[in-house]
Amino acid sequence: MATVRLLSDDEVAANPAAKAVFDDIRATRKSDFVNNFWRGLANDPVLLKRTWEEVKAVMVGEGALDPLTRELIYIAVSSANSCQYCVHSHTAAARAKGMDDAQYGELLAIIGLAGKTNHLVTAMQIPADPEFLVTS
Amino acid sequence: MATVRLLSDDEVAANPAAKAVFDDIRATRKSDFVNNFWRGLANDPVLLKRTWEEVKAVMVGEGALDPLTRELIYIAVSSANSCQYCVHSHTAAARAKGMDDAQYGELLAIIGLAGKTNHLVTAMQIPADPEFLVTS
Amino acid sequence: MATVRLLSDDEVAANPAAKAVFDDIRATRKSDFVNNFWRGLANDPVLLKRTWEEVKAVMVGEGALDPLTRELIYIAVSSANSCQYCVHSHTAAARAKGMDDAQYGELLAIIGLAGKTNHLVTAMQIPADPEFLVTS
Amino acid sequence: MATVRLLSDDEVAANPAAKAVFDDIRATRKSDFVNNFWRGLANDPVLLKRTWEEVKAVMVGEGALDPLTRELIYIAVSSANSCQYCVHSHTAAARAKGMDDAQYGELLAIIGLAGKTNHLVTAMQIPADPEFLVTS
Amino acid sequence: MATVRLLSDDEVAANPAAKAVFDDIRATRKSDFVNNFWRGLANDPVLLKRTWEEVKAVMVGEGALDPLTRELIYIAVSSANSCQYCVHSHTAAARAKGMDDAQYGELLAIIGLAGKTNHLVTAMQIPADPEFLVTS
Amino acid sequence: MATVRLLSDDEVAANPAAKAVFDDIRATRKSDFVNNFWRGLANDPVLLKRTWEEVKAVMVGEGALDPLTRELIYIAVSSANSCQYCVHSHTAAARAKGMDDAQYGELLAIIGLAGKTNHLVTAMQIPADPEFLVTS
Numbered sequence: 173m174a175t176v177r178l179l180s181d182d183e184v185a186a187n188p189a190a191k192a193v194f195d196d197i198r199a200t201r202k203s204d205f206v207n208n209f210w211r212g213l214a215n216d217p218v219l220l221k222r223t224w225e226e227v228k229a230v231m232v233g234e235g236a237l238d239p240l241t242r243e244l245i246y247i248a249v250s251s252a253n254s255c256q257y258c259v260h261s262h263t264a265a266a267r268a269k270g271m272d273d274a275q276y277g278e279l280l281a282i283i284g285l286a287g288k289t290n291h292l293v294t295a296m297q298i299p300a301d302p303e304f305l306v307t308s
Numbered sequence: 309m310a311t312v313r314l315l316s317d318d319e320v321a322a323n324p325a326a327k328a329v330f331d332d333i334r335a336t337r338k339s340d341f342v343n344n345f346w347r348g349l350a351n352d353p354v355l356l357k358r359t360w361e362e363v364k365a366v367m368v369g370e371g372a373l374d375p376l377t378r379e380l381i382y383i384a385v386s387s388a389n390s391c392q393y394c395v396h397s398h399t400a401a402a403r404a405k406g407m408d409d410a411q412y413g414e415l416l417a418i419i420g421l422a423g424k425t426n427h428l429v430t431a432m433q434i435p436a437d438p439e440f441l442v443t444s
Numbered sequence: 445m446a447t448v449r450l451l452s453d454d455e456v457a458a459n460p461a462a463k464a465v466f467d468d469i470r471a472t473r474k475s476d477f478v479n480n481f482w483r484g485l486a487n488d489p490v491l492l493k494r495t496w497e498e499v500k501a502v503m504v505g506e507g508a509l510d511p512l513t514r515e516l517i518y519i520a521v522s523s524a525n526s527c528q529y530c531v532h533s534h535t536a537a538a539r540a541k542g543m544d545d546a547q548y549g550e551l552l553a554i555i556g557l558a559g560k561t562n563h564l565v566t567a568m569q570i571p572a573d574p575e576f577l578v579t580s
Numbered sequence: 581m582a583t584v585r586l587l588s589d590d591e592v593a594a595n596p597a598a599k600a601v602f603d604d605i606r607a608t609r610k611s612d613f614v615n616n617f618w619r620g621l622a623n624d625p626v627l628l629k630r631t632w633e634e635v636k637a638v639m640v641g642e643g644a645l646d647p648l649t650r651e652l653i654y655i656a657v658s659s660a661n662s663c664q665y666c667v668h669s670h671t672a673a674a675r676a677k678g679m680d681d682a683q684y685g686e687l688l689a690i691i692g693l694a695g696k697t698n699h700l701v702t703a704m705q706i707p708a709d710p711e712f713l714v715t716s
Numbered sequence: 717m718a719t720v721r722l723l724s725d726d727e728v729a730a731n732p733a734a735k736a737v738f739d740d741i742r743a744t745r746k747s748d749f750v751n752n753f754w755r756g757l758a759n760d761p762v763l764l765k766r767t768w769e770e771v772k773a774v775m776v777g778e779g780a781l782d783p784l785t786r787e788l789i790y791i792a793v794s795s796a797n798s799c800q801y802c803v804h805s806h807t808a809a810a811r812a813k814g815m816d817d818a819q820y821g822e823l824l825a826i827i828g829l830a831g832k833t834n835h836l837v838t839a840m841q842i843p844a845d846p847e848f849l850v851t852s
Numbered sequence: 853m854a855t856v857r858l859l860s861d862d863e864v865a866a867n868p869a870a871k872a873v874f875d876d877i878r879a880t881r882k883s884d885f886v887n888n889f890w891r892g893l894a895n896d897p898v899l900l901k902r903t904w905e906e907v908k909a910v911m912v913g914e915g916a917l918d919p920l921t922r923e924l925i926y927i928a929v930s931s932a933n934s935c936q937y938c939v940h941s942h943t944a945a946a947r948a949k950g951m952d953d954a955q956y957g958e959l960l961a962i963i964g965l966a967g968k969t970n971h972l973v974t975a976m977q978i979p980a981d982p983e984f985l986v987t988s
Binding site: 284294296297 | 519523524526528531532551552555556557558559560561562563564566567568569
Binding site for chain 4: 446521565
């Protein structure tokens with residue numbers, strides 16, 4: 173159903189550059205499971221490597237935002253962009269990082285409310301208050 | 309520049325229903341400042357009241373997600389939806405709730421990364437892994 | 445501020461193909477005013493002509509939907525697409541075609557609600573009910 | 581296929597708050613059928629109740645816009661937002677409220693045309709004509 | 717699964733206006749295959765004819781941009797708009813027009829990068845440099 | 853007007869990591885001009901460096917797609933995403949790389965047409981033809 177082939181582990185193994193990325197995904201996540209996004213990207217090892225390194229730098233490890241909060245933000249963007257796969261994969265990731273039902277319910281409520289007020293604001297073309305523009 | 313008039317306090321005061329909402333906004337936020345979004349909505353007191361009550365229920369007070377995290381999610385949705393006013397108002401709100409530069413930098417990095425992988429996934433039409441579909 | 449020059453009437457007059465379209469816009473609308481969208485398109489008379497003919501066929505004259513309803517639909521799409529100019533121009537057009545404050549308030553309420561439920565549905569990835577799929 | 585469980589009537593019956601909303605949906609629509617959107621929202625009875633009350637207030641009953649026009653606007657927003665479920669559910673609703681083939685054909689023509697001119701305007705960054713900005 | 721019936725060749729043949737468009741699609745493309753988009757549009761022969769004539773004028777034949785480049789642009793817009801069918805159909809068209817794996821990999825890299833920087837720019841609300849605004 | 857400060861050359865010079873990126877931008881582009889996007893990102897030197905390295909890898913130098921074609925694709929995505937700054941900056945870049953009026957006119961025509969058919973397809977929920985799905 174994809175526009176690219178989703179490479180199997182055997183196919184990935186045939187390309188050392190792609191294989192190295194898959195090895196690092198598995199080592200970093202401490203799991204043998206590699207999801208379809210990476211199997212599609214594996215057709216272009218350069219794009220695969222650059223994308224994984226960015227995901228690793230931004231989403232993995234210590235940071236100013238905790239790992240679960242980062243996933244909530246990812247779900248929010250993905251929902252607004254109507255990215256089905258991304259919604260599924262990052263909702264699963266958020267649950268794996270401890271998102272409970274109450275947190276998920278609030279996330280949904282905020283995503284819905286933001287969708288609503290974004291549309292209202294754009295339909296009314298509200299200009300920014302000078303109070304918001306403190307940085308220029 | 310808006311498609312509606314942005315009502316002044318005097319104009320709002322002429323409509324008791326709108327006035328009551330503005331009073332509650334000020335009391336809830338402990339601030340006299342009421343931003344343009346509400347001044348545009350004040351043309352329709354019913355829509356004003358329903359929208360404010362939802363914002364108050366979702367964004368104000370205790371919850372499973374802390375107030376700053378809720379603002380970060382709001383910024384994420386608003387950025388993906390290209391809502392200029394919403395980006396400005398919720399970035400200001402996040403700063404008022406304590407967002408520091410490191411947190412903001414990470415928020416931007418996640419929003420950018422999600423925008424990138426959302427586009428890559430959609431361009432490749434990646435199908436959801438069965439592992440993600442545990443809930444049906 | 446545009447990426448193209450907005451052609452003046454004198455400049456348009458220098459190109460017979462563009463001039464003919466401007467003449468038809470003025471005759472059809474019974475107004476001398478030609479808005480900036482057409483002045484930008486006038487740089488490419490073929491694109492100008494094709495676009496105007498489509499607008500004329502779809503938005504002007506008798507149809508199964510009355511002219512005001514057509515403008516409301518146009519505003520709805522333009523709001524969801526964050527098209528500032530389109531929101532302004534079609535809101536002005538809707539008012540010129542008789543949209544009153546009560547109708548506009550309801551339009552805004554529907555646009556906001558649809559934005560909200562669109563986001564909720566996408567965030568939850570709700571599958572279509574078989575009852576909706578009667579046509580295949 | 582959803583990220584949430586779609587609750588059965590038995591599961592909804594176990595939660596009085598959710599049950600009350602489902603009862604009101606059925607009474608208001610005079611139909612036993614409750615579509616999947618509400619079954620997903622039922623996991624969070626507070627969000628379910630608030631969303632249904634807004635849908636009921638905006639989409640049901642008398643208003644300045646007739647019920648069919650409201651559905652056409654909903655379809656327009658949902659199409660621009662690429663919300664598959666929403667397109668299906670509101671197209672079914674519009675047909676149930678009397679939308680005929682000629683009306684539907686015109687709706688599609690307007691949605692397509694607006695999508696086109698929205699993109700053209702954004703690509704050219706056309707500034708709003710002063711004539712449109714009468715309200716500030 | 718569509719909201720409209722996808723007309724078979726026999727059904728199209730019953731409407732001379734739709735039949736003429738299908739004949740022209742087949743003659744222009746030198747192929748008997750007519751894809752589902754046209755079978756959906758065939759329910760409204762006027763919309764079918766206008767849409768095909770535009771596609772033929774813009775995407776077929778000689779031009780300032782070669783046919784493959786035009787398909788790449790089409791894929792880019794369709795990916796940003798989350799249009800699944802359009803991504804599939806235009807990726808297939810690009811391959812039929814000679815897109816190789818290296819070109820496709822670069823296309824994906826650009827679409828992903830643009831998605832990322834679009835989101836970063838919108839989240840930061842970067843104002844246009846005066847150097848870019850040379851045309852007004 | 854941005855949500856971040858746009859750093860001056862003096863401010864950038866105070867941070868060696870940001871300074872190194874600005875030096876490389878100038879050397880790579882053989883121009884002293886550094887546009888606002890980079891001045892906003894300079895607040896977070898890590899994000900600045902990663903973003904520039906990706907832009908340099910994808911948009912600069914030899915490739916399977918020529919530099920102008922890459923800019924056309926970038927404009928297409930940016931238009932669909934309603935990113936004003938990105939439309940301006942990449943249209944200026946395309947012109948600097950030789951885009952002539954005929955090419956630009958065709959680009960606009962394709963962007964507009966894709967916007968139209970994307971909306972029509974989504975509104976009709978057209979399913980992918982099996983003929984398009986050759987890769988799985």
